Every structure is written in structure tokens, then in C-alpha cells.
Amino acid sequence: xxxxxxxxxxxxxxxxxxxxxxxxxxxxxxxxxxxxxxxxxxxxxxxxxxxxxxxxxxxxxxxxxxxxxxxxxxxxxxxxxxxxxxxxxxxxxxxxxxxxxxxxxxxxxxxxxxxxxxxxxxxxxxxxxxxxxxxxxxxxxxxxxxxxxxxxxxxxxxxxxxxxxxxxxxxxxxxxxxxxxxxxxxxxxxxxxxxxxxxxxxxxxxxxxxxxxxxxxxxxxxxxxxxxxxxxxxxxxxxxxxxxxxxxxxxxxxxxxxxxxxxxxxxxxxxxxxxxxxxxxxxxxxxxxxxxxxxxxxxxxxxxxxxxxxxxxxxxxxxxxxxxxxxxxxxxxxxxxxxxxxxxxxxxxxxx
Amino acid sequence: xxxxxxxxxxxxxxxxxxxxxxxxxxxxxxxxxxxxxxxxxxxxxxxxxxxxxxxxxxxxxxxxxxxxxxxxxxxxxxxxxxxxxxxxxxxxxxxxxxxxxxxxxxxxxxxxxxxxxxxxxxxxxxxxxxxxxxxxxxxxxxxxxxxxxxxxxxxxxxxxxxxxxxxxxxxxxxxxxxxxxxxxxxxxxxxxxxxxxxxxxxxxxxxxxxxxxxxxxxxxxxxxxxxxxxxxxxxxxxxxxxxxxxxxxxxxxxxxxxxxxxxxxxxxxxxxxxxxxxxxxxxxxxxxxxxxxxxxxxxxxxxxxxxxxxxxxxxxxxxxxxxxxxxxxxxxxxx
Numbered sequence: 001x002x003x004x005x006x007x008x009x010x011x012x013x014x015x016x017x018x019x020x021x022x023x024x025x026x027x028x029x030x031x032x033x034x035x036x037x038x039x040x041x042x043x044x045x046x047x048x049x050x051x052x053x054x055x056x057x058x059x060x061x062x063x064x065x066x067x068x069x070x071x072x073x074x075x076x077x078x079x080x081x082x083x084x085x086x087x088x089x090x091x092x093x094x095x096x097x098x099x100x101x102x103x104x105x106x107x108x109x110x111x112x113x114x115x116x117x118x119x120x121x122x123x124x125x126x127x128x129x130x131x132x133x134x135x136x137x138x139x140x141x142x143x144x145x146x147x148x149x150x151x152x153x154x155x156x157x158x159x160x161x162x163x164x165x166x167x168x169x170x171x172x173x174x175x176x177x178x179x180x181x182x183x184x185x186x187x188x189x190x191x192x193x194x195x196x197x198x199x200x201x202x203x204x205x206x207x208x209x210x211x212x213x214x215x216x217x218x219x220x221x222x223x224x225x226x227x228x229x230x231x232x233x234x235x236x237x238x239x240x241x242x243x244x245x246x247x248x249x250x251x252x253x254x255x256x257x258x259x260x261x262x263x264x265x266x267x268x269x270x271x272x273x274x275x276x277x278x279x280x281x282x283x284x285x286x287x288x289x290x291x292x293x294x295x296x297x298x299x300x301x302x303x304x305x306x307x308x309x310x311x312x313x314x315x316x317x318x319x320x321x322x323x324x325x326x327x328x329x330x331x332x333x334x335x336x337x338x339x340x341x342x343x344x345x346x347x348x349x350x351x352x
Numbered sequence: 353x354x355x356x357x358x359x360x361x362x363x364x365x366x367x368x369x370x371x372x373x374x375x376x377x378x379x380x381x382x383x384x385x386x387x388x389x390x391x392x393x394x395x396x397x398x399x400x401x402x403x404x405x406x407x408x409x410x411x412x413x414x415x416x417x418x419x420x421x422x423x424x425x426x427x428x429x430x431x432x433x434x435x436x437x438x439x440x441x442x443x444x445x446x447x448x449x450x451x452x453x454x455x456x457x458x459x460x461x462x463x464x465x466x467x468x469x470x471x472x473x474x475x476x477x478x479x480x481x482x483x484x485x486x487x488x489x490x491x492x493x494x495x496x497x498x499x500x501x502x503x504x505x506x507x508x509x510x511x512x513x514x515x516x517x518x519x520x521x522x523x524x525x526x527x528x529x530x531x532x533x534x535x536x537x538x539x540x541x542x543x544x545x546x547x548x549x550x551x552x553x554x555x556x557x558x559x560x561x562x563x564x565x566x567x568x569x570x571x572x573x574x575x576x577x578x579x580x581x582x583x584x585x586x587x588x589x590x591x592x593x594x595x596x597x598x599x600x601x602x603x604x605x606x607x608x609x610x611x612x613x614x615x616x617x618x619x620x621x622x623x624x625x626x627x628x629x630x631x632x633x634x635x636x637x638x639x640x641x642x643x644x645x646x647x648x649x650x651x652x653x654x655x656x657x658x659x660x661x662x663x664x665x666x667x668x669x670x671x672x673x674x675x676x677x678x679x680x681x682x683x684x685x686x687x
Contacts, residue, residue, distance in 0.1 A: 049660045050484025102484060102661030113486045113660030129488035130449065131418045164417035192418050194394030200417040265393040324667045331656045339655040342624050343674070349647045350681045 022292055025068060025225045026283040027301050029060035032084035033280055034302075034309040035093050039083065039100055039114075043259050047317050049102030051259040052129075053114045056084035061279035062187040062220070062249035063088040065228035066155065069236045075123035075141050076155040077134030080115040081187075082127040085157050090122050093312035103319035110322055111330070125154070131192075132158065132165030135184070139171050142180035146242070153239045155183045161192030163206055172213040175244035183235055183245045184210065189253035190274075194265040210246030221250040223282035252277050359545045361511075367537040369511035370400045370476075373518035374438065376545070378408055381436060384522060387414040388423060388440030388476075397442045398478060398537045420446050424453035424475065428461065431471040436522065444479035444493045444531055451496070458527045459502035470525045474518070480571060480621050481669050482535035487657035490665070492570075492622035497529045498598050498631065504528040506552070506597040509573035511541040513551060513596055520552040533571040553600035557609070561591035563683050564615035567606060567632055569595040572619045572670060579675035586676075588683050598628055606632060607639040610648075615682045616640075617649045621669045624652045646682050651675065 036055040042048050056063065059081070067088030070076070078085045083096065091107075099106025100114045107119050115129040125141060128134035138154035145152040162168055163186060175182045186206060190197050197204065207217040218235050220228045228249070235245040252274040256263045263271070287293045293301075328338040354368050356375055364372075378384045386392075386401055392415040395402030405413040416423050420441055427439035441447060447454060454475070461471040481490045497505045504526045508514040514532070521528035558573060559580050566576040573594040580590040591609050595602065610616045616636050618629035629650040636648050653669045 049662055052483065052485055052489065102659075102664075110661040111487075111657075111659040111664065113484060115486055115488070116660070129486060130446070132449075133488075161418040164419045166419070166421065192389070193397070194390045195415050195417075199393075199415055264395075321663050322661055324664065326661075327654055327656055327659055327664050327668055342650075342652055342654055345624070346649050346651060346678055347681075349649060350678065352647060 020226065020292055021068070021229060022226050022283060022287055023301070025064050025229060026280070026287060026298075027305065028064045028068070028088050029225065029280045029283060030302060031093075031305050031308070032060045032063060032087045033057055034305050035087055035096070035312065036083060038097065038309045038313045040259070042097065042101065042313055042316060045317075047101050049100065049110065049113050053100065053259050054081040054257065055255055056081050058254035058275065058278070059187055059189050059251045060084055061223065061225050061228060061251060062185070063157075065220075065225055065232045065249075066157070066185050066236070066247060068229050069233035070153065070155060073123070073150070074153045074155065074236075075125050075138070076157060077125045077137050078127045078157040079131065079134065079159050079162065080127065080129050081159060082117065082157065083114070086117055086119075086122075086124055086127070089124065091117070091119065091124070093309060094315040097312040097316035098319040101316040101319065102321075103316060104322050105315070105319040109326060111326065132162040132167045134158070135162065135165070135168050136171045138182045139174050139180060142175070142182045143178065145181055146178075151240055153181045153183060153236055155185050155236070157185045157187060159192065160186060160188040160190065160197050161200070162186070163209070164192075164200060169209075169213075172210060172215060172246070176214045179242040180244055181239045181242055183239045183247060184215070186246070186248045188248055188250045190250075191253050191257070193257045194261070194263070196266070206248045207246065216243055216245040218245070218247045219250070220248065223277060223279045224286075225279055225283055251279070361543040363540050364511050364543045365537065366511045366514050366532070366539050366541070367399050369515040369543050370518060370532065371402060371404070372543070373515045373522075374401065374404060375407065377519055377522040378404070378412065381522070383434065383436045384438065385412045385414060385430065385435055386438045386440065387416050387427060389416055389418055389442050391415060391440050396440065398532070398534060400476070400532070400537070401440070420449040421453050424450045424473075425457065427473045427475070428453065428458050428471050431473045431527075432461065432469050436472055438474045438476055438522070441475065441477045443489050444477045445488050445491050447477070447493055447496060454497070454503070454529070455500050459500045463502060471527055472525045473527045474521045474530055475527070476530045476532065478532040478534050480533040480535060481653070481658055481665055484660050484662055484665055485534075485658075486660040490658040492620065492653065494531055494598060495622060495627050495631075498628055502527070503599065504597065505531070505599040507531045507533070507570040508596060509536070509570050509594050510539070512543045513556070513594075515543050515545065516548050516551050517596065519548065524552075531570070536571055539574075551596060553597050553602060555602035555605040556594045556596055557591060557605065558594050559590065559592040561589040561613065563589045563613055564617060564679055565591045565593060565606075565609040565613045566617050566619060566675065566679065567593045567595065567609075568619035569598065569628070570621070572621055575670060575672050575675060576619055578672045579679060582672065582676045583679055586680060588679060590679060603635055603639070606635060610636050610640045611643050614643050614645045616644075617651055617675065617679055617682060619670055619675065620652045622652055624650060624655045627652055649678055649682060651678060
């Protein structure tokens, strides 16, 4: 996957005349945003499986900097708003989009959907629709790496909402107690569904909570993705040395919770003001300002990305639907019998 | 705009009927509070508490952090200390996180403490398929609750029942788990606020019939009604029963009906194994076995997690066509 990615975007990576990572980080963020925009389009076209689609537009920096700081062998879990994190970790937009459409070519054969995209081969231990549900899974992954003497780190990505879940603190304590190679990564987009962070917590300094468990902490609250990458890498590298860490990235969820949410709980002025905190605009203007890439070069990157994501949308639309028999597969291992359908059971009873 | 003071509605949504029930109860009883994720400013994920914040203020309509076990636990404590809380868990699937508070605490408070105290919590939630919510947002977990002694359980199928069952739950001194269906919120029906016939614990015969009893609750009641209409075209007169509350359960109505029709199909959206239909089927066997012409049929969702793909999800739960098909097979025998 990384090879394909490199071939596709090698000119972006190579065209920068300095050793800055900014063009690469910019293109990851842009790919995330463009992907999410296409998800929205797919929904409007009526081609998605339902409307429970949680976009990470405005939140691209966190996924990008932490994803880049992780190694290929590292693993992670995400929350329900996980498209961007997976793209940053090498997720194939075609198969992701097909999963969102509930189609056969999706990562989970269309059975998981947007909230459960996963690819174990890329270290994605699962997106989760239960707030906090994926957090303790990285503890177990890290226990395994420690036992098997593999130098891998497992990262739990979650939102500010999960900061109020008890299971996070149970997990932080275990990480600290057993000195596990884990990082807890909170992408704080200011809203847990429709509830603003100020209405959900008594103390907003999340780092303090993590510090009290003895974790290394990092709080990012600016738009400089390259700097965020270097800082995140320090935390990930320390985790690899069995010093667990916590990263909070503050950002703003540009749109509603899911596709049916028109954000009636916040006013337009707030949205307009906060959407100025745009990590992608910031990165492109920084590249121009510092003569890393000029406007036309950036536009050329954008066009490529746009084409890539258009194709992903087409791929999803053209992917076949599953046969009904797919319902019964994957409940148990292949060696064991699949559940008998209700239809078969009833017909058997009625033929008595 | 809904006129909250109206007494009779020819057409009201299930959502508004629930909202009205909470509104009317809160006006009568200032000990009632509502707490849950996004219940106040957002008005509830499915809009059932919309505008209540404006009417009753933030002391009584309380947005909570995303902390499911503590939401239920806090409601228990409030109920033990003089309030009458309505706690909301956004999806019945989230009961997974709160089952200690629901099953080990709420259900047992009165009994463990020798009847000294009661915890009249009403725990509202919603479940069911239909929105491609996937494995963790589409379940029907009523049997988890029905299995535990000490918890009343109700699953209304229409606006009138939703209103009166909720009003009743807010007057009694037992904890009640109130499970709505995500696809029913926009459904409509009439509501007569004054016609508060004693419906809690009483099943409703939606259609009188003689050839078979289709027993259901929540959204599947509507499927049963549609199937019964279709069956009339095939000269099969089905009786349709809406259980409305699963605890207390109106065994008498079930038993009387099946003893009359001699055939039964029990319908639900839940998993097949160890489900509410499993329990109903046992009751029918225990009490009607001498009269049964055919085995009782449990028609439910599949024994698998709920798939997200719309075509799979639709085939995962009972369909009207299949209810008709199985009913016809059940009635094939002329004995």
C-alpha cells in the first residue's frame, strides 16, 4: 500500500526542494478532506449505507501527524470518526468508499460500514461505534507486542467525548502499571455529538488527567502540521521504549455530527470563525510563503487527489452488492458451522 | 407546530407523542428530570426531547457527558433521593456499557435492601434496524432486560400507546425500561390524552381473528397488521396481538388467543435464540399444547450481528411477505 502511495505521489514528495515533509503532510490532509467530501457526495447521491457517516473535515491535522509518526508495523483503533486516520495510515480509498456504500468490495464486505472500517493488514484493529469501545484493545495489543518482543506501538484514537468514559482511565492505568507501548490519542474536535466540550467537562486540561497516570503528554493546539508531526513522533518513539503516552490535538469539527445533523446547537458565527482554523489552508499558504511549492504545483496536487477520490466514488457505486448468504458468514470461524437461517429453521418446523 | 395543550390529536407522530408525554408529566410532577446525552440542546438524537429545555430549563433537562454507566447510576441515586428521573441512553446497544447499573443495581435496589426503598427510574432508549446503523447501533436487546427480575419493560408500537405507557411509567414506583424503535419516530397515529385505559401490562388485540395468532410488539406489530390484511385475501383470518409491555406480560391474552386460533406465530426483530419470542413460545406450549395444531413459529431477526449493507439489513429482519408465507403454511392443515 505504501508503495502504491509512493508511486502515486512520488512527484509530490520529490518535488519539494528542501527536506521539509510539508508537501507530503499537506497531500495526506488534502486526501482526507477530499475523501470526506466525496463521502458526502455519495450520501447525497443516495449511494451510501445509511446516514451514520461521521466526517473528519477540519480534523485532518491530528490523523496526519500521528499517522505519519507511527511506523508501518504499528497498530491502532479508531472511533466512529475514523476515515481520516485510516487514510493517513494507508487505507485504500476505493475499498473504504465501497465499505461506506455497504458493498462487496468494501474492507469488511459491506457488513461493517463507515463506523467499522478496518484492515488488519494495515494495522487497523478496528473502527468502533461505541464511544471508548476501541481504547482497551490497544492495551491488549501492546501486551502482546511486549510478550512477543516485537517493537511495535499501538495507538488508540478517540474523540473528546471518550475522555468522559471510565474505560479510558482503566486503560491508562494498565498502560502505566505494565509499562506498555501504547499511545492514547484524543482528537478534540470540541463536540461530543451536539454537546460542546464546555458542557461536558469540569476541567478541560486533558493532559493533566494523563499526567496523573504517569503518561508522557503532548497538547497540540495550532495548525502547524509539520511541527505537530515531530512532537508526536517523540511521544510515539518514547512509547516504543515502553513509556506510554497521551496526545491531545485540538481542532474543530467543521460540520455536523453525522449527515442528518445540521448543527442547530451552535450558531453560524461560531462555525465561520472556527472554520478559519483550517490546517490545510494553513499548510498550503505556508508552502507558498516559504517557496516550497508554488500555487500551480499545489493545484496540480489537488487535481490528482480530486481524480483519485472521484475514482473511489465511482468504484463504490460500481461495486456489486452482497448475496443474502453473506449475512451468515463470519459469525464463527470457517471451521465451525454458520448460524442456520431463521427461514430454514421455520420451514423445517413447518414441514413436521 | 405542536399545540401542547391539545387533548386529542387525529394525527401525531410517535416522536411528538413521547415528547408530549414527558411534557405533560413534567408539568404535573416537578420531581421529574430528564438526563442523557444530547437530550437538552440537541433535543435528543431522535428529537423526542426537542424544545423541552426551553420549557423546563437546564435544571430539569440535563445534557450529560458521554458516560453511560454513570448516567444510569446517577438516575438511580436521584430516584432513591426524591426525584423521578427519566434517563436516556441513545441506543439500546449502549446498554452493553451500563448493564451493571441496570441489571445489578437498578433491578435489585428494592429487593436487596429488603423493600426499604424504591428507584423509580424510567430509562428511555431506542433500538432496532432500518438505518444501516450496523452491528453496534441496530440491535433489539429487550431479552437482556426481560431476563432480569425487577425491571418493567415496555415497547410501544404507536403514538397513543407511547404516550400512555410513558405517562404510566412515570407514575409507578418500579423502574421501567422504555424501548422505542428508531423507525417509528416519524410514524403517525391518533392520540387521545384522556383515554388512558389501563394499558400497562395489557396486550392489545389489534385485529380479531380465528385462524392463527400473530403475536408481536414494537415495529413488528405494524408488519403483523399488514400481513394480516394480506392474509384475508387468502381466506386466512389472523388475530394480531400487540404485547405493548413485556414485563408485566399479559399472558392471559396470549393464552386465550392461541387456545382459540390453535396456531401461533411470534414475531420480533431480535435475535432468534433466547429471545422474547422464545419466552412467549414457552408460555404458549405450557398453556395451549393440547389445542395446538401446528408447532409455534418464532419469526425473528437472524442469529448473526446486524449487517450494515442495506440489502442485507432488509433481509436480516422479518418481512411482511415472509410473515404471509409462514402464516399460510401454518394454516395449511384443516384439522
